[in-house]
Every structure is written in structure tokens, then in C-alpha cells.
Amino acid sequence: MSFDALVEAIIDGVLTGGVYALMAAGLSLIFGVMDIINIAQGAMVILGAYLSYVLSVHLGIDLFLGLLITVPAMFGLGVLLEWGFMRRLREADRTSMSILITYAFAIIIEGVLTLLFGTDYDELNAPYINSSVHILNFYLPDIYLFGFLMAVVLLGGLYVMFFRTKFGRGLRASLQNRTAADLIGVNVNRTRMLAVGIGVGVTGAGGMVYGATTAFNPDSGYDLISRLLAIVILGGMGSIGGAMASAVLLLIAADIVAVAWEPTWSILVFFAAILLVLSFRPQGLFGARAVRAQ
Amino acid sequence: MRMRRVASTAVVLLTAGLIAASGGTASGSASPITIGISLSLSGDFSADGQAYKQGYELWASDQNKKGGLLGHPIKLQILSDASSATQVVTNYNTLIGSDKDQLVFGPFSSLLTTPASSVVARYGYAFVEGAGGAPSVFANGLKNVFDVSVPVATNLEAFADYVASLPKSERPKTAAYPTVDDPFTQPQLPPAEKIMAAAGVKTVYSKTIPEEEVDYTATANAVAALKPDVVVLGATDVPTVSAFVHAFIQQHFDPKLFIATAGPDQGAAFIKAVGAGNENGLMVPNGWYGGSPKADSQAMVKEYVAKYGGTASEVNADIAEAYSVGQVVTQAVQATHGFDNAKIIAYLHSGVTLNSVQGPVKFDSVGENTALKATTFQWQAGVLNPVIPVGSPGTKKPTFPKPPWSS
Numbered sequence: 197m198s199f200d201a202l203v204e205a206i207i208d209g210v211l212t213g214g215v216y217a218l219m220a221a222g223l224s225l226i227f228g229v230m231d232i233i234n235i236a237q238g239a240m241v242i243l244g245a246y247l248s249y250v251l252s253v254h255l256g257i258d259l260f261l262g263l264l265i266t267v268p269a270m271f272g273l274g275v276l277l278e279w280g281f282m283r284r285l286r287e288a289d290r291t292s293m294s295i296l297i298t299y300a301f302a303i304i305i306e307g308v309l310t311l312l313f314g315t316d317y318d319e320l321n322a323p324y325i326n327s328s329v330h331i332l333n334f335y336l337p338d339i340y341l342f343g344f345l346m347a348v349v350l351l352g353g354l355y356v357m358f359f360r361t362k363f364g365r366g367l368r369a370s371l372q373n374r375t376a377a378d379l380i381g382v383n384v385n386r387t388r389m390l391a392v393g394i395g396v397g398v399t400g401a402g403g404m405v406y407g408a409t410t411a412f413n414p415d416s417g418y419d420l421i422s423r424l425l426a427i428v429i430l431g432g433m434g435s436i437g438g439a440m441a442s443a444v445l446l447l448i449a450a451d452i453v454a455v456a457w458e459p460t461w462s463i464l465v466f467f468a469a470i471l472l473v474l475s476f477r478p479q480g481l482f483g484a485r486a487v488r489a490q
Numbered sequence: 491m492r493m494r495r496v497a498s499t500a501v502v503l504l505t506a507g508l509i510a511a512s513g514g515t516a517s518g519s520a521s522p523i524t525i526g527i528s529l530s531l532s533g534d535f536s537a538d539g540q541a542y543k544q545g546y547e548l549w550a551s552d553q554n555k556k557g558g559l560l561g562h563p564i565k566l567q568i569l570s571d572a573s574s575a576t577q578v579v580t581n582y583n584t585l586i587g588s589d590k591d592q593l594v595f596g597p598f599s600s601l602l603t604t605p606a607s608s609v610v611a612r613y614g615y616a617f618v619e620g621a622g623g624a625p626s627v628f629a630n631g632l633k634n635v636f637d638v639s640v641p642v643a644t645n646l647e648a649f650a651d652y653v654a655s656l657p658k659s660e661r662p663k664t665a666a667y668p669t670v671d672d673p674f675t676q677p678q679l680p681p682a683e684k685i686m687a688a689a690g691v692k693t694v695y696s697k698t699i700p701e702e703e704v705d706y707t708a709t710a711n712a713v714a715a716l717k718p719d720v721v722v723l724g725a726t727d728v729p730t731v732s733a734f735v736h737a738f739i740q741q742h743f744d745p746k747l748f749i750a751t752a753g754p755d756q757g758a759a760f761i762k763a764v765g766a767g768n769e770n771g772l773m774v775p776n777g778w779y780g781g782s783p784k785a786d787s788q789a790m791v792k793e794y795v796a797k798y799g800g801t802a803s804e805v806n807a808d809i810a811e812a813y814s815v816g817q818v819v820t821q822a823v824q825a826t827h828g829f830d831n832a833k834i835i836a837y838l839h840s841g842v843t844l845n846s847v848q849g850p851v852k853f854d855s856v857g858e859n860t861a862l863k864a865t866t867f868q869w870q871a872g873v874l875n876p877v878i879p880v881g882s883p884g885t886k887k888p889t890f891p892k893p894p895w896s897s
Contacts, residue, residue, distance in 0.1 A: 337740040
């Protein structure tokens with residue numbers, strides 16, 4: 197592998213890592229706050245892509261501008277799901293039951309999207325999707341640059357909200373100990389509801405960038421979920437910064453394997469990460485223990 | 491008296507048995523004939539699965555207008571396998587073992603046809619299909635599998651021959667062969683690579699992409715960095731080709747020739763994914779196209795467009811493959827005067843040449859269609875035209891080198 201190819205693989209890994217971080221952050225947040233493993237995360241990414249598609253194709257709204265509509269819409273969906281279903285799961289078996297209930301969400305989302313859009317592939321279009329900037333010897337696709345910048349801004353914003361605001365303190369308190377948080381006056385139900393809403397809202401933004409870089413159909417979410425889980429497990433459930441760092445790390449590793457060795461082995465990086473982290477550091481690189489210590 | 495009653499009972503039972511064995515044709519009644527099919531209505535192959543469903547339904551509708559099969563109205567029983575190799579096995583067990591469907595048609599993709607064919611063979615049913623052309627489908631030596639489409643291993647040979655036939659001064663010098671890990675794509679590339687290498691076209695990239703890949707950026711950029719004159723992409727679907735097209739545009743890389751094993755044949759869905767204009771110059775091997783001059787093909791296309799909209803160019807080749815399955819089974823049922831699967835299998839192995847919207851169908855000993863040859867198609871000004879073999883009836887001149895990307 198030439199030096200240029202190595203640098204190219206690292207650049208690709210960093211830029212696509214940003215897109216994956218956006219898609220995984222919601223999954224991490226929802227688990228961190230509610231101990232819910234959201235199997236529907238991939239389906240929600242695709243739902244976000246279709247919302248952007250509708251705004252772009254039928255109303256002519258720019259993809260990034262359209263996020264002003266899709267992110268609140270996805271936030272509303274998250275709030276509704278938490279209020280309607282997640283909250284009603286018993287604390288004792290919440291995690292295991294959440295797999296079943298979120299799998300049902302995934303099937304419902306896929307079914308509704310199939311009814312509305314059929315099974316043909318769609319892709320988001322905008323002038324900046326095929327354009328790129330030439331820096332040194334490399335072409336950097338504009339859509340990935342914009343997506344990466346948006347990931348930094350959105351995830352940075354979430355980080356500030358968690359660690360510099362009263363809501364964030366309440367959120368972290370309810371994450372550590374629900375009863376204690378209740379006792380000190382935190383409205384745990386409301387906090388959790390908003391957190392799930394935020395998680396699903398951010399997923400909507402990730403869905404837009406995914407749809408702008410990959411052709412998708414209602415079923416495409418299933419291909420994503422294993423990678424997103426690997427990112428969240430490596431980064432640490434509940435850690436937004438961890439999701440960003442692990443997404444970039446895993447994508448760089450996968451891209452180097454694909455370029456230097458064989459693309460067919462690149463998927464192994466994700467599964468190896470799950471295996472190693474669960475064996476040796478179950479809380480992940482920036483897992484819940486570290487988050488709670490901050 | 492008792493003997494006579496036993497004898498008359500035996501006659502009644504024997505007659506009933508004979509009627510049942512003949513598939514009910516002796517009854518003269520219009521009881522429906524049920525054909526069981528497992529299709530990928532969701533999952534990775536859902537776009538193709540849905541197109542196959544349309545193709546099968548179009549054939550059933552046409553055939554019912556002609557009186558069905560031997561006077562029996564056709565009823566399709568379609569179960570979804572969600573693109574799962576496990577579910578497809580369950581489905582054919584259900585369709586034949588539990589539901590006792592009289593005939594079955596094949597699913598979509600070689601990946602699902604291979605496990606399904608073993609199950610269907612256990613029941614002694616004929617398994618006529620249109621999307622299981624990979625060598626792995628025929629490797630088990632089953633006698634009940636019949637693929638009406640072009641054997642996939644030869645798909646790219648005409649294209650490779652065309653590249654090799656170009657004058658040395660114009661002939662591409664380098665080629666890249668990325669392929670998805672799939673039994674449909676992988677057998678196609680080595681024969682093409684061998685022909686082109688013998689003509690002096692140097693291989694600069696030959697690697698396999700996992701079937702479940704969703705992010706092709708690194709692989710596509712690695713290919714673009716090598717700037718090969720020809721890209722031969724082993725793809726099973728639109729997203730794979732679309733990802734490479736977008737990455738090539740972003741990397742300002744324009745190969746002289748770009749052919750994909752599947753994807754560009756998906757009509758409107760393909761154009762939508764790559765962006766209008768970017769499809770021009772892209773090639774795909776296939777056994778059929780919407781503009782085929784065959785009369786039955788034109789009638790099918792006309793009917794399809796009337797029912798589902800679009801233009802002839804936008805009609806998915808899957809439709810014709812599925813329709814051809816129905817046509818071949820119709821001819822076998824008519825020739826054997828019934829629905830006896832053993833007789834149908836024997837008839838299809840008899841060396842007879844049958845007709846389909848894709849062209850002639852003649853099966854060899856393992857069930858591959860030896861009568862149909864692949865044509866290479868190229869998108870030219872928004873129309874998918876047959877271009878190779880050059881000079882064949884109905885073909886247009888290939889655009890070489892391919893036009894630049896439009897965006």
C-alpha cells in the first residue's frame with residue numbers, strides 16, 4: 197500500500213466516521229439514559245433519510261435546511277415512542293424487553309415506508325453531493341465534509357448540554373440513580389423523554405447524510421445496525437464523545453483493512469471490536485462509568 | 491355380490507387415483523391451479539423481488555386471459571422470504587409439503603435458488619427459475635433445476651471480446667475488477683479478466699467486497715486512485731453501482747469503459763440513484779432489454795407500461811426473466827398435457843427448444859439455458875441500447891470512450 201493510499205484511507209475513515217457518529221449517537225444516548233437497546237436505530241436513520249427526501253424532492257427544500265423540519269419531527273417521534281412504549285417497560289427487564297419492542301418499531305417503520313415509497317432505491321440529490329475540494333493530492337467530497345462538520349457541531353452541542361446545563365445535570369443524575377434523582381427533584385420521566393427525543397432527532401440528521409451518500413430503500417436500516425452497535429459498544433454506552441471517537445477509529449481501521457488488504461475483511465473490524473471490548477473493557481473506551489465520573 | 495362391491499370400489503378408487511395423478515385434467519372442471527413462489531418482498535433483494543412479483547403476476551394475468559393452464563385458472567401463492575436463505579427453504583416446504591401447490595416457480599437470486607432447489611428436488615418438483623444462473627446453483631447436479639436466463643459465467647465474455655478486439659492504439663491498457671462477494675457476480679469476472687489480460691489489458695485491481703457492505707467509499711476511492719481505463723464491477727444491486735459512480739465523480743475519475751454485472755439494468759431506479767445523465771456510457775450484460783424487437787416481448791412491455799407506467803427503457807429485466815419462467819412452464823404443461831412434475835422435468839431435459847420473451851430456451855443436462863447468449867447494453871442518451879456483440883441485429887454502436895459524467 198502506497199503512502200498516498202494510506203492517507204486516503206485515513207481521510208475517508210475520518211469523514212465517514214463523522215456520518216456514522218451522527219447515526220450512532222442517538223443509540224448511545226438512549227441506552228445511556230434508559231438502558232434501552234434500540235434495534236430500530238437503523239430504521240430510524242432510514243426514516244430520517246426519507247423525510248429529507250420528501251422535503252427535497254416534493255418541496256424543493258435544501259437537504260441541510262430541511263433538517264430544521266426533520267430533526268424536530270424526529271424529536272417528536274422519539275418523545276412519542278418514549279411516552280407511549282418505552283416508559284411502560286418494567287425497570288427489572290427493561291433492557292431485554294426493549295430489544296423486542298424496538299424490533300417491532302423497526303418492522304413498523306419499514307412497513308410504512310414500503311407502503312409509501314415502494315422497495316426501489318432512492319438517493320438524495322443536491323449540487324454538493326458529487327462535488328469535492330482538492331487539497332494537496334486529495335479530493336475531499338463536499339457532502340462528507342459538511343456531514344463531518346455537522347457531526348462535530350451537533351455532538352459538541354449535545355456534550356455542552358449534558359455537562360454545562362441544568363438539564364444535563366438532571367439527565368446525568370437520572371442516568372446514575374433514578375431514585376436519588378427523583379429525591380433531589382429531578383423529573384426523571386420528563387428528562388428521559390426529552391433525552392430519547394434528542395437521540396432520535398440527531399438520528400434524523402444522520403439519516404439525511406446517510407441518504408445523501410448511499411442509495412437506500414425502506415429495508416436498508418438492517419445493514420446498519422451491527423455497525424452502529426459496534427460503534428456504541430466501543431465508545432461506551434451513553435457516551436456521545438465516545439460515539440464520535442469510536443466511529444472515526446473503527447471507520448479508519450476498516451478503510452485501512454479494505455485498502456491495504458481486502459475489502460471483504462473490513463467488516464471484521466466491527467465484529468472484532470465488539471468481541472474485544474466486551475471481553476476486556478465492557479464499559480467501552482468512554483463508557484458509562486467514565487461518563488458518570490465527570 | 492361382495493366381490494362385485496369390492497371390484498366397483500376398486501374401479502372408483504383407481505379412477506380417482508388416475509385423475510389425481512394427471513393433475514386433475516381429466517375432470518374438465520375449472521378448478522384453479524396453484525403455483526407456489528417464494529420471493530424477496532423485503533430485505534436486500536426486495537427491489538428485485540418486487541419486480542419478479544410483477545413479472546409473475548403479469549404472466550399469470552396474460553395466461554388467464556388465454557384460458558389459464560389447460561383450462562385451469564392460474565392462482566399464484568407468493569410467500570415472502572425476506573431475502574433469507576433460511577426462510578426460502580421454509581417457504582418451499584410450506585408451499586409443497588403443507589399447501590400441496592401443484593407447481594412452483596423460482597425465487598430471486600442464485601443465493602436463494604441454491605438452498606431452495608434442494609428442497610424442491612426432494613419433493614420431485616420441477617424448479618423453473620429466472621434468477622439462479624450462478625454455477626453454484628448447478629453444482630449439486632440436481633435434475634429438477636432449469637434456469638431460463640443466460641448462464642452468468644458467460645455474461646461478460648462478449649464485453650471482454652469487444653475490448654480485446656479494439657485496435658491496439660485505442661485498446662484500454664489497464665482494468666480494475668472489484669466485486670461483491672456473491673455467487674452471481676464472482677463467476678463472471680475471471681473469464682472476462684482472462685480474455686482482456688490475453689489482449690494485453692493489465693489488471694491493476696482485483697478485490698472482493700463483503701456482500702453486506704454499506705460504505706463503498708474506501709474501495710471506490712482506491713480504484714479511482716489507480717485510474718484504470720476499464721472498471722468491471724461485480725455488483726448485484728443499484729446502491730453498489732451508485733456508490734462507485736458518486737465516488738468516481740467526487741474523485742474526478744472518468745474511466746473509458748465502466749460495466750457492472752447488475753444495477754444499470756434496473757431502469758428508472760438506476761437513473762434516479764446515479765443522477766440523470768450520469769448513467770450515460772455505463773454498460774451491463776443481460777439477456778433482455780425493454781426495446782427488444784421480439785413480438786411477445788413488445789406485447790409484454792406494452793402491457794407492463796400500461797399497468798405500471800414508465801417507458802420501455804425503464805422496464806426492469808427482472809420482469810422479463812419472471813415472465814419467461816411462466817412461458818416455459820406453460821409450454822411444458824401443454825406438451826405433457828398435465829401437471830405431473832416428473833413428466834415436466836423429463837420434457838424440459840428432452841433437448842426441446844422453447845420460446846420466451848428473452849429469446850430461445852434450451853436446457854443442457856444440468857438445466858442451464860444454452861440457447862440464450864448475453865448481450866451487452868449501454869445507456870446512450872437516456873436509453874439502454876444493446877451494443878455488443880457489435881453489428882448484431884438491432885444493436886447500436888458502442889460509445890467509446892464513455893461520455894464524461896454529467897455532474
